Amino acid sequence: MSSLPGIASNVLIYVTYAIFLIVGCYIAWLFRSQSISEFVHSNRTQTVIPLALNFVASGECYNKAIAATLHV
Secondary structure, three states: OOOOHHHHHHHHHHHHHHHHHHHHHHHHHOOOOHHHHHHHHHOOOHHHHHHHHHHHHOOHHHHHHHHHHHHO
16 A cells, blocks of 8 residues: 655645635624624533533543543
8 A cells, every 4th residue: 555645745734624614614704793792601501411522522531530540
């Protein structure tokens, strides 16, 4: 199995960055009419159970357990 040449891998990375930038700008453009207070008040709308499941799925529990055993 061979790897990509340096130029091809750089092109792939920068094209991916550009796509994320374009998508992010488009989403920001869609929500440009939303006021700051609406944005701030939309935080903390997730209930406890999905928030806890996201925390567990992110691996933070495992990382904190490892850090606690290593006394970091």
